[in-house]
Amino acid sequence: MASDAKPLSDRSAAGGRLRRYAQVTGTMSGLAARLAGERWLGMEVDRSKHAAELAAALGGLKGPLMKVAQILSTIPDALPREYAEELASLQADAPPMGWLFVKRRMATELGPDWQQKFDQFDRQAVSAASLGQVHRAQLGGRQLAVKLQYPDMASAIDADLRQLGLVFQIYERFDKAISTADIHKELSARLREELDYQREALNMKLYQLMLAEEKQVHVPQQLSELSTSRMLAMDWLDGQKLMGWLETGPDQTQRNQVAINMFRAWYVPFYYYGVIHGDPHLGNYSLSPDLSVNLLDFGSIRVFRPEFVGGVIDLWRALRDGDEALAVHAYEQWGFSGLDKEAVKVLNIWAGFIYAPLLEDRVRPIQALRSGTEGRELAGKVHEELKRIGGIRPPREFVLMDRAAVGLGSVFLHLQAEVNWRQLFEGLIDDFSVPALKTRQQEALTRTGLPENLAEL
Numbered sequence: 001m002a003s004d005a006k007p008l009s010d011r012s013a014a015g016g017r018l019r020r021y022a023q024v025t026g027t028m029s030g031l032a033a034r035l036a037g038e039r040w041l042g043m044e045v046d047r048s049k050h051a052a053e054l055a056a057a058l059g060g061l062k063g064p065l066m067k068v069a070q071i072l073s074t075i076p077d078a079l080p081r082e083y084a085e086e087l088a089s090l091q092a093d094a095p096p097m098g099w100l101f102v103k104r105r106m107a108t109e110l111g112p113d114w115q116q117k118f119d120q121f122d123r124q125a126v127s128a129a130s131l132g133q134v135h136r137a138q139l140g141g142r143q144l145a146v147k148l149q150y151p152d153m154a155s156a157i158d159a160d161l162r163q164l165g166l167v168f169q170i171y172e173r174f175d176k177a178i179s180t181a182d183i184h185k186e187l188s189a190r191l192r193e194e195l196d197y198q199r200e201a202l203n204m205k206l207y208q209l210m211l212a213e214e215k216q217v218h219v220p221q222q223l224s225e226l227s228t229s230r231m232l233a234m235d236w237l238d239g240q241k242l243m244g245w246l247e248t249g250p251d252q253t254q255r256n257q258v259a260i261n262m263f264r265a266w267y268v269p270f271y272y273y274g275v276i277h278g279d280p281h282l283g284n285y286s287l288s289p290d291l292s293v294n295l296l297d298f299g300s301i302r303v304f305r306p307e308f309v310g311g312v313i314d315l316w317r318a319l320r321d322g323d324e325a326l327a328v329h330a331y332e333q334w335g336f337s338g339l340d341k342e343a344v345k346v347l348n349i350w351a352g353f354i355y356a357p358l359l360e361d362r363v364r365p366i367q368a369l370r371s372g373t374e375g376r377e378l379a380g381k382v383h384e385e386l387k388r389i390g391g392i393r394p395p396r397e398f399v400l401m402d403r404a405a406v407g408l409g410s411v412f413l414h415l416q417a418e419v420n421w422r423q424l425f426e427g428l429i430d431d432f433s434v435p436a437l438k439t440r441q442q443e444a445l446t447r448t449g450l451p452e453n454l455a456e457l
Helices: 008-040 049-063 065-071 081-088 099-110 153-174 181-194 195-212 242-246 250-271 306-321 324-334 340-352 373-388 398-415 420-429 432-448
Strands: 132-139 141-150 231-235 275-277 284-286 293-295 300-305
Touching: 049 231, 049 373, 081 432, 099 141, 099 231, 153 181, 181 420, 195 231, 195 250, 195 275, 195 300, 195 340, 195 432, 231 242, 242 284, 242 398, 250 275, 250 293, 250 306, 275 293, 284 432, 300 398, 306 324, 324 340
Parallel strands: none
Antiparallel strands: 132 141, 141 231, 275 300, 284 293
């Protein structure tokens, strides 16, 4: 008779996860008590020290909550500055699970004879992250990457999202500048999507279609016969990680070329199809010898309403021309509502900083964003102004859009790229129209097999 008991290693892992949750909960409870004392009793809280404790607790989970923490660290004012800076330092890589685990998981996905379906399957994972790990394999001379999800991730994500809700509740007790309700909804929806590898395979097909004309961007092909909802087999794309490539001493021309290729890899899909890769993490792409970009992960994909994309372009035009009415219209297209003149003025301060590289028609480096002193100071100013006027509620779609922009900005900073960002941008939007984007988007989703109403979900 088959036993329902989990293998010892799985039970130990579950027990360890519960202990780590207890640590996180204890840290959160301590934060709540300290913040209450700060607010009502005038006590001083050492936020930097407590932020370090929180990062240590979250980092120990090596799971979805850690990934959420990284995302939150890139959203303006979703968390206090001290906490955002600590959480940004968390690494996505986790120790891989061992061979016994891999054999059990592969047998569950492909059957007990799974090893016979490959000519070669490496025992050691080449990378491991918060939701799964990747192994290299071979079939018929074809080099493969096999992405294998950890067990019971759905339950883990549900538990992690409850912890995230607690983080938000605590934060909003003492700071009303940003309403986090829609941020939580968006992160919940996107994280659950990442668990469905069949959905990721469709995302991969979508990117193959959208980037078919981009010769400097490569997307792997999936092997459907060796893929399931929790295991994904695809082509192995040879390439070098960005930081390793930078250590080889590339010249400025090479750095600029990589930046241009990265820009097009992310923003051709956005401005032509309303789709963005929401996780430009350094582990999610590599560079080929000719400096073309290999995209490697398609779990965090966001489809936007065409009107939202139109709002992004309208806001650029509004800032360029000093058109306040058009700026209000752009924010409304994004999903903001009830904005008065003061709120628009505050939002424009931040937008002017983010859009700065697109407003100057010259070769220049990217701005320092939040990782630089100027960005942090400006974020602090915007945050205080938002509190003064009673706070705002960012729309759901803003979360991954902002994450992608900041993540790419970080890549351009590493590259020390100096290009004419405005010319790159204008080259993508010259003939933009919302109806044309809507048509292209619907056709692409239909051809890929994704729901046509995806932008509304």
